[in-house]
Amino acid sequence: MLPMLEKRRTLAGVMSWIGLGILVVFTLIAVLAPVLAPYPAQGPYAQFLTPPNQAPSFNHWMGTDNLGQDVFSRVLWGAQTSLEVMAIGVILALAVGFPVGLYSGYVGGSIDKAILLVMDSVYAFPGLLLAALVAAMLGKGPFNIGIAITVIYIPLYYRVTRNQTLSVREETYVEAARSLGARPWTIMWVYIAYNVLITIPVIFALSAADAILTAAGLSYLGLGIQLPTPDWGLDLSVAQQFLTDGVWWTSFFPGLMIITLTVGLSFLGEGLNDLINPLLKKGRA
Amino acid sequence: MPKRGSLLAYGLTRLILAFPMLLILLTVVFTVLRIIPGDPIYALYGGRAPLSVIMALRHQLGLDKPYWQQYLTYIVQIFSGNFGVSLGAHYGGQSVIAVIEQKLPATIELSIGSMIVASTIGISVGLISGINRDKVVDVVGRLYGTTIFVIPVFWLGLMLQLLFAVDLRWLPVNSRFDISSSPPATTTGLYTIDSLLAGRLDLFIIAIRHLVLPCLTLGLVLSGFFAKTVRANLLRTINADYVEAARARGIKERTIISRYAFKNALIPVITVLGLEFAILFAGAVLTETTFNWDGMGRLLIDSIEVQDYPLIQGTIIVFSFIIVLISILVDILSGVIDPRVRY
Secondary structure, three states, X not given: OHHHHHHOOOHHHHHHHHHHHHHHHHHHHHHHHXXXXXXXXXXXXXXXXXXXXXXXXXXXXXXXXXXXXXXXXXXXXXXXXXHHHHHHHHHHHHHHHHHHHHHHHHHOHHHHHHHHHHHHHHHHXXXXXXXXXXXXXXXXXXXXXXXXXXXXXXXXXXXXXHHHHHHHHOOHHHHHHHHOOOOHHHHHHHHHHHHHHHHHHHHHHHHHHHHHHHHHHHHHOOOOOOOOOOOHHHHHHHHHOOHHHOOOHHHHHHHHHHHXXXXXXXXXXXXXXXXXXXXXXXXXX | OOHHHHHHHHXXXXXXXXXXXXXXXXXXXXXXXXXXXXXXXXXXHOOOOOHHHHHHHHHHOOOOOOHHHHHHHHHHHHHOOOOOEOOOOOOOOOEHHXXXXXXXXXXXXXXXXXXXXXXXHHHHHHHHHHHOOOOHHHHHHHHHHHHHHHOOHHHHHHXXXXXXXXXXXXXXXXXXXOOOOOOOOOOOOOHHHHHHHOOOHHHHHHHHHHHHHHHHHHHHHHHHHHHHHHHHHHHHHHOOHHXXXXXXXXXXXXXXXXXXXXXXXXXXXXXXXHHHHHHHHHHHHHHHHHOOOOOHHHHHHHHHHOOOHHHHHHXXXXXHHHHHHHHHHHHHHHHHHOHHHHO
8 A cells, every 4th residue: 555655646645644644743752761761650759759740941941740740751651551552442343343334245135234223223322422431431441432432433344345345245256256157155255355455545544533531431421541640631630720810721731632643543544535535536537 | 306305305315314413322321331340229229229210210110021121222312302301310200301491592592602702703803814815814724624623612611701701890700690580581592582571671681791702602613624624725725726716707805806716715614513523512512511510411320320211311312413413413414505415
């Protein structure tokens, strides 16, 4: 896929590269947080050494929060939490949505219709509310939140996989494989799956962007990550209490991180969509 | 068949098709609430109440029965309009319906206001973008559509609060009404309508001033989706054969856009409107938290926090009802506007 990006210097190509760049940078931040952060993310060390709610300064680039913790350090560490939750949520959704979509699209008929109806109904429901419900039942913590947001994205992966399977199923080579006596399992996983997979990167990037937002939303509502774990959404909900005192830095910077990462992922998704979607390609030529 | 009849038939079909959707949503809610580990009674009294009290409460709520029996009771109760009584600390003892009646108007007011903001800004941006395809304005418009949509609504809300309420002091920070004055007498529960009904323009202005920031926050975030849809559809219609034919007849480009292309580009927007409501409700939960807005979203989160099980259920069901209702309305509306949809 990457050589394809290189050849096209379109807006879509540029967007994809910017998006990919942002994702790589954030992954590096998450991995290197222990090295990059000037202070520990939490704990008595940070708490007792610095006064609370200080404006950005040379020592604390993004100021300190209500406990005197360094906002810059927490924002860097927060990348770990966000990416962890996002990865769990999106990978699980793929692991469930893809096989079910493949099966549903391949067998068709009333089984397909029934699964479609269920998935569509779940999809029509506000994702955050559903995730909030599941999160409240499962309890806090990155892994549980990852599972909670999976519920939102399974229908998405299912839908895309199923629709693509429906059209790939009718291709001549699938017909050929079938007439040669290949078993349904082989046809699904060897002949169709690979050609359906091409649509996945777009959905992967777009759902990842949404997953970051939803996870931050859950933490903001108090249903996600628990203090003192550094998390952007959680830090925002704490910061809100001090906003009327003019303390803007504790809410501004975590939000900026969420936006940058989600913008990056959306750029990647939309850029890839324009590159992969052949209809759009034809329109541009 | 006359046009009217077929539209009615279409509406009825749609209504019947909505039933399984509602049933599935109710089933999902049931599954999530009961089958996932976690017990509301235990969460409420765990360790603090004697086992006999817990068992009695479980029995009273029917939680000791097998799942299929619980499920049947649940479905039957919902369709007979019995949503139960709140268990939690906040509204304990009140009927779920009564609590929801208090909270729903706030959310309706917020939703309508946000939709007005979102559609006005979104459609304008999409239109300008689509007409000036691939020019600088278009790139800016597209970037707006992509970026605004991924800004966390609560962060935007906090920043707008900081700017307009804390720094500039133009607007109130949060809540639905000034603490110093009392809201108008309840007729609809919508403060704007109620104050107008009471003939109190001063109260109307207070209500509007409180509505501006929350609606702007939620509306801006939702406008991105509108902008994208309008642009994409305008690009499709702008090159359609009938538009090309109008162009060939020498009709001015301005007329072509407004009369031919724009009108048809708006039809899919109505479909999008249905989807937008699902996003709107999710956004409303967050916006209500940011602005201390006493609506359904806050109610849901508060009842989740205290595991007020009938209230969680009731709130979710009302949301489901509204979503299904809107999806039917949207389908019927697009059937009215675009007869092709009906076939």
